[in-house]
Amino acid sequence: MKIAMLGGSFNPIHIGHLILADSVCTTFGYDKVLFVPTYCPPHKEMSCTLDSGDRFEMVRLAVEDDERFEAEDCELRRGGVSYTWDTVCYLEEKYKSVLTGKIGLIFGEDLISDYDKWNRASELAKKADLILACRPRDTGLKAEFKNVPTGEYGKNPIHNVTRENFPYPHKIVENPSLEISSSEIRQKIAENGSWRYLVSEKVFEYIKKRNLYAKQF
Numbered sequence: 001m002k003i004a005m006l007g008g009s010f011n012p013i014h015i016g017h018l019i020l021a022d023s024v025c026t027t028f029g030y031d032k033v034l035f036v037p038t039y040c041p042p043h044k045e046m047s048c049t050l051d052s053g054d055r056f057e058m059v060r061l062a063v064e065d066d067e068r069f070e071a072e073d074c075e076l077r078r079g080g081v082s083y084t085w086d087t088v089c090y091l092e093e094k095y096k097s098v099l100t101g102k103i104g105l106i107f108g109e110d111l112i113s114d115y116d117k118w119n120r121a122s123e124l125a126k127k128a129d130l131i132l133a134c135r136p137r138d139t140g141l142k143a144e145f146k147n148v149p150t151g152e153y154g155k156n157p158i159h160n161v162t163r164e165n166f167p168y169p170h171k172i173v174e175n176p177s178l179e180i181s182s183s184e185i186r187q188k189i190a191e192n193g194s195w196r197y198l199v200s201e202k203v204f205e206y207i208k209k210r211n212l213y214a215k216q217f
Helices: 015-028 052-063 074-078 084-094 109-117 121-127 182-190 201-210
Strands: 003-008 032-037 069-071 104-108 129-133 170-173
Touching (some): 003 015, 015 032, 015 129, 015 170, 032 074, 052 069, 052 201, 084 121, 109 129
Parallel strands (some): 003 104, 032 069, 104 129, 129 170
């Protein structure tokens, strides 16, 4: 079985994440994409404090109707800072009886300029198949809705690096580049804007029922 992972805060998960996972499966023949909500990302401070249980439940609801997708809670159960190296090692062990080849690691082009600062970056590039995706940047958003880089992230990035000249072995997936971000959705909810069709129906109903995000600001 070919397995890839897509990590993130998923705060909330939206249709762009699902389209990306579908593109990876279709383009590279992956049988399974694991959606891995992070507990505490090392590279950013989340702009909205939301219970990790809510984030995981939204992911679970978003993916449950597609047998190729699965919600994986290993980082939430592990706690602490969520390092991708640890997660890839865990998934290799968990799926060793069925895994074919390396774990595919999906991440957006907005992260490549800081990839060298990731924990065990060079080793990770050898252990996993890096899959670089199109991802819109959070532009035109109010500061309180944006995620803030922490530590050395965002400082002295590698300039002019693109998916094409990224200096590690990698694959490129040409996923549709939708102008959607979780930050934008949070802002729209808080400001009573239009966001209904930016998330799956089940996620929409969950957010409305739990009154998420609107009460945070």
